[in-house]
Amino acid sequence: MAKRWGRRAGLAGAAGMLAISVGCSGGDKEWKVSDENSFDTAGNMMAYAEFELSGEPLAESLGLDLDVLDAGEIDKPTAFDYIAGIESYEYSEEAMYEVVEKSGLGLHLANGPAIKASAETKGITPNEQLAARYTMFAESVGSSPDDIQRNMYPTMIEYAGGDPHYAQPVDTKKFADGEDGAYVPNYQVDFASLRWDRAKMNKTLVPAAYGGTMLKQALWAGDFLGGFHSRDKDEELDAAEADAKDPNVALGVSSADGLQGLFLVEGIWNKLLTVRDGLFYDAKTGKLAAGAGAKYDPAQGLSYLPHAIAVTEDGNADFPGAASYQVTDARSLLSDQWLMLWPTAEFYGTTDQRTANPNRNPAFAAVFDGSPFKAAPAQNIDADETNDIASDDPYTADRDVMTQVYRNIRAMHWNEAGGWLTSEHDGKTQKLAGDTFDAGYTMEALRMFERAVDGLPVGYANGEGADGLHTEEGKQALDMIAKQGDFLIQHAIREDGLAANGWDAEGKALVTAPTLRAQTGAIRGLTAAYLATQDAKYRDAARKVYAATDKLLWSKSWNTYKTDLDGSGQYDAYTAGGVSAMLRLGLSNLRNEDADADKPAALDRKTIQARYVGFYRTIVNGTKLGHGMQASEFWDTGDRYVEGDDSGNTDKDTVPQVQAAGGANGVAPILRGLEVSKR
Numbered sequence: 105m106a107k108r109w110g111r112r113a114g115l116a117g118a119a120g121m122l123a124i125s126v127g128c129s130g131g132d133k134e135w136k137v138s139d140e141n142s143f144d145t146a147g148n149m150m151a152y153a154e155f156e157l158s159g160e161p162l163a164e165s166l167g168l169d170l171d172v173l174d175a176g177e178i179d180k181p182t183a184f185d186y187i188a189g190i191e192s193y194e195y196s197e198e199a200m201y202e203v204v205e206k207s208g209l210g211l212h213l214a215n216g217p218a219i220k221a222s223a224e225t226k227g228i229t230p231n232e233q234l235a236a237r238y239t240m241f242a243e244s245v246g247s248s249p250d251d252i253q254r255n256m257y258p259t260m261i262e263y264a265g266g267d268p269h270y271a272q273p274v275d276t277k278k279f280a281d282g283e284d285g286a287y288v289p290n291y292q293v294d295f296a297s298l299r300w301d302r303a304k305m306n307k308t309l310v311p312a313a314y315g316g317t318m319l320k321q322a323l324w325a326g327d328f329l330g331g332f333h334s335r336d337k338d339e340e341l342d343a344a345e346a347d348a349k350d351p352n353v354a355l356g357v358s359s360a361d362g363l364q365g366l367f368l369v370e371g372i373w374n375k376l377l378t379v380r381d382g383l384f385y386d387a388k389t390g391k392l393a394a395g396a397g398a399k400y401d402p403a404q405g406l407s408y409l410p411h412a413i414a415v416t417e418d419g420n421a422d423f424p425g426a427a428s429y430q431v432t433d434a435r436s437l438l439s440d441q442w443l444m445l446w447p448t449a450e451f452y453g454t455t456d457q458r459t460a461n462p463n464r465n466p467a468f469a470a471v472f473d474g475s476p477f478k479a480a481p482a483q484n485i486d487a488d489e490t491n492d493i494a495s496d497d498p499y500t501a502d503r504d505v506m507t508q509v510y511r512n513i514r515a516m517h518w519n520e521a522g523g524w525l526t527s528e529h530d531g532k533t534q535k536l537a538g539d540t541f542d543a544g545y546t547m548e549a550l551r552m553f554e555r556a557v558d559g560l561p562v563g564y565a566n567g568e569g570a571d572g573l574h575t576e577e578g579k580q581a582l583d584m585i586a587k588q589g590d591f592l593i594q595h596a597i598r599e600d601g602l603a604a605n606g607w608d609a610e611g612k613a614l615v616t617a618p619t620l621r622a623q624t625g626a627i628r629g630l631t632a633a634y635l636a637t638q639d640a641k642y643r644d645a646a647r648k649v650y651a652a653t654d655k656l657l658w659s660k661s662w663n664t665y666k667t668d669l670d671g672s673g674q675y676d677a678y679t680a681g682g683v684s685a686m687l688r689l690g691l692s693n694l695r696n697e698d699a700d701a702d703k704p705a706a707l708d709r710k711t712i713q714a715r716y717v718g719f720y721r722t723i724v725n726g727t728k729l730g731h732g733m734q735a736s737e738f739w740d741t742g743d744r745y746v747e748g749d750d751s752g753n754t755d756k757d758t759v760p761q762v763q764a765a766g767g768a769n770g771v772a773p774i775l776r777g778l779e780v781s782k783r
Contacts (some may be wrong), residue, residue, distance in 0.1 A: 117213050118389070135731045138777035140766065141304075143268040144677055145203065146443060148775050149316030151681030152196040152582035156323055157195025157687040158716075161564045165692060168597075175742040180755060182715045187720045192684065195724075198773045200320040203259070204371055207772060208424075209266050209305060210259035210314075211415070215425035216374025217381060218496060231423055237476075238372060244476050245362035246335035255296035257365065261375050262317045262657030263415070266305035268735065270769040272297055274743065274762055286744035300772070301647040302424075308432070309383065309413040311440035318360075318375060319447035321368040326488040326563035327363030331357040331467050355471060356718035366476060367499065372451055373477065376501040384508070385410040385434055387531040392429055397504025398492055402515035406531060409444060409509065410434045436529040438517045438539070442508055442546040448506035449552035453562035455499040457485045461559035463570045472498060510553055510577065513546065514584070523587035523609045536609035540596060540622040541682065543606075544629025548583050551632045554581040567635060567692075576754040582636055589633030592626055593645045601652025602669065617669040623653040624682025631689045645705060647694050650686065655707035658715065662780055675723055680733055680775060683723075687716045723778060725758045732758060733775045736765035 123279075161186055164170055172181055175190045180186060186559040203209050213219065214230040223233035228493035239249045267608055275290040282288050291297050332341040332353050340357045347353060356362015382396040387406040412433035418425045454468050457480045473479055478497035485499070516529040519536055525543040528535040555562050558572035571579070594615050596604045602615035603626035630646035633639070657665045659673075665683060667674050690712040696703040705711055726732025739745050742755035752764025 115528050122660045135726065135728075136779045136781070137731070137733075138674075138779055139676075140735075140771075140776050141267050141269065143209075143772075143774055145265050145314075146261055146273075146310060146312035146439075147677030148199060148315045149203070149320050149355065150312070151444065151684070151775055152199045153316070153319045153323060154558065154681040154684040154688070156191045156196035156320070157564075158188060158684045159191075159196060160189055162688050163188040174746070177738060178204055178742065178755065181510060183721075187717060191720065191725070191741050195734055195737070195773065196320070197324065198738045198740060199775075200317075200466040202298075202772045203262055203317055203772060204256055204321065205253070205256050205367070205468065206295045207266070207268075207300040208257045208259075208302060209300060210262035211417075211425055212420075212423040213258035213260045213371060213374060214423040216260045218327070218370075218374050219376040219726055238367070240476060241363055241366040241370070243368065243587075244354065245356050245359045246333070246338070247359040247363050250364065251360070253292075254294040255300065257295065259317075259375075260371070261378050262314045264306040264308040264313045264412075266300050268300065268772040268774050269751065269767040270762070270772065271299050273769050274298065276763055278723050278745075278747070279756070282744070284744075286746050289745045292739070296736045298772075307415045307417065309415060309429070309545070310411060311409045312437075312443040314322075314375060315377075315444035315447055317439070318372055319443065319450065319553055321372050322447045322450040322454065323563060325365045325368040325372065326450065326468075327357075327387060327473055327526075328361040328368070329356050329454070329467060329573055330465060330563070331471075333362065335359075342399055343465055346466075348466060348470040355467070355476075358750055366471070368628050369454075369471065369477060372401075373498045375449075376448075376505050377496060379409070380501055383413065383429070384408060385431060385531070390434070392431060395504060395508045396397055397500075398489065398507045400508045400511055402511055406512070406516065407508070408436045408512045408516065408529075408531070409440060411437050411440055434531055436512065436516050436531065438513070438525060438527045438542045438546060441513050441517060441660050442542065442549040444509045445506065445513060445546075446549040448502055448554050449549065449556040450562050451498075451502050452506055452556040455480075456556070456559065458559065458573075460487055462509055463559050463561060463572075492758045494740065503627050506553070506556070507577075510550075510581070513550075519547075519586060520661040522591070524591045524607065524611060525584075525588055526604075536611075537607065539625075540592070540603050540629075541625030541678070543592070543603075544625030544627070544632075547588055547629035548632040550581040550585050554578040554585075554636065557581075567575065581739045585633050585636050589630055589637075589642050589645075590781060592630060595643070596647065600656065601648050602656060603649050603758070609743065619654070619669075619679075620665050621679045621682055623649055623657070624679070624686045627653075627686050627689060627694075628682065634693070643694065646689070647700075647702075647704070650690055650694055651685070651704040651706045654704075654715070660732050662722065663718040664780065665719065671782075675733060675778045675780070676776075676777045680723060683719055686753040687712060687719065720759075723780070724775075726778075727758065729753060730760055730765070733778045734759050734773065735771040735776050736760055736762040736773045738762065748783070 168588040170187050214234050219233050220230050224232045242249045272761050278287045278288045278290045291627050330344045335352050335354045336358050356365050379392045386393045386405045389595040410431050414432045415426050415431045416428045418427040472641050480497045480499040481495050483491045483493050517526050525546050527539045557575045558578040560570050560572045561568045605616050605622045606614050626649050627646050630642045634642035659666050695709050696707045724734050737759045743761050752761050763770035
């Protein structure tokens, strides 16, 4: 791993306040930060998932030795290496922790179904049970309960959004000496001062929001728990070679990462139980109910995840739970469904215990063998689907939700006659119009679903080949991916090479000015089709859209992309995430190879890397302090706390420390909207 300041001994900036203007100008362009008081959970978590995949995994796949990276050495060994290996990756991780452990943006994990059930059995309070679980997690990774941060707020399920300004002064006082003259601030080990204002939260449950958060949790949990480590030296051990029964072998790739991985799994598990056992909408009764899981047949009546459920909290100030749920928007939106299918597929690859699957990671198996997490009943992992039984273990809970979401996408959002995905279903009628971005990302979610049900590697290894199980639903998913890819090629790609924003109910491409967001969706989907089928026509089509995007939307003077063909520069989190993915796929799958007959300059490796640097420096970080989408940063990207330095920006980059990012108390490290325009 790269040299870091240390996950728990983290060091971020000084205690001084820094005035940040939300508007600025330079050269022939202006920046304006928008939505500074509004955090969109779904968009942020989707974007940061792409940032994660475009971080260390990308840099390492291109040959970078991660050990040469140092968060305190900006742009070394190159700007691309530093941005990918440090900034993109660490922004992603910190934003996840902000949502699921610090901000309070949701219902408290003490209310989780698995926690409450165990607490009732033991005759203790749910909070006591949660504390006992966390203590047990520390012991299982060879760590100490003293290593657990104080005053965490782990979430059971997350809200749609909130105000990312801190509700109280961030505690930046010195906790302990750190390295190289820096010190560990109190808030790094005690999260009490990092809460957001609950009165300003959008207390609505949206599948894209809690699903997007689960995507972040599942990706990082797979990373953290994908190997073992030694208890005595805390060194990573190869999962295929280590003996899980050896008393010196512990869960996780390190004690710190293993501990966080188990925290994440606990949150995912209780979220899945919450969703499965009460958040599906019965179209016949118009009421919320438990899902039917693996036995679900949409032909017998639709039961799906509705777009919006308002939460009335129970009044518990310390461990907020739900007093009631009220459906406020009963539509099924494709944007919600793919952001549930993708994370459940990722988590399925971690929890999979099927006896027929030969590709299971031994490190994952050790996590779900009964301790620290329940193993699935034998009936649920054999080859006979007719003997399955109800169970609350993580594997079964995930399988149930994933299966029902997949079948609803097929029943409610797939137009078999036209061969395209539709954006909306009201519970009675399918609306036939489609959106390129959501269709493209659904193709990627379907690819992950197929890999998961067929027992192929997901997570960072989602491109690796293996001998799969060739399930019937896996074949269906592949068929949908191919047909949607064919539709995009035949009907949605314009003469100029750009993809249309979507199509109407008759399958005719929309004539609105193509957006950057649509291009990223088309590239994501067509590349997914190529990876899933190995048919080169999809790669060729993705390369065509990529080259057209570079030609028609890249602005040399802005050093970034315009967000539509009319010349706008309005970035939201979804667009930023899509661009990060587009650039990663350009480097990983679409770049010019010797066998390519056509080699556009836009797809040269050096050109793509230059675009990557331009996008992150102009849009994510900003060209001047406080001008980018990334509102603030912690120690993991080099902004350490140093006694006597009250600049609020000790690494002298363009992203301020959290307490210095604006407002009375600072701003969390999240993505805000940004508009770039000509002067």
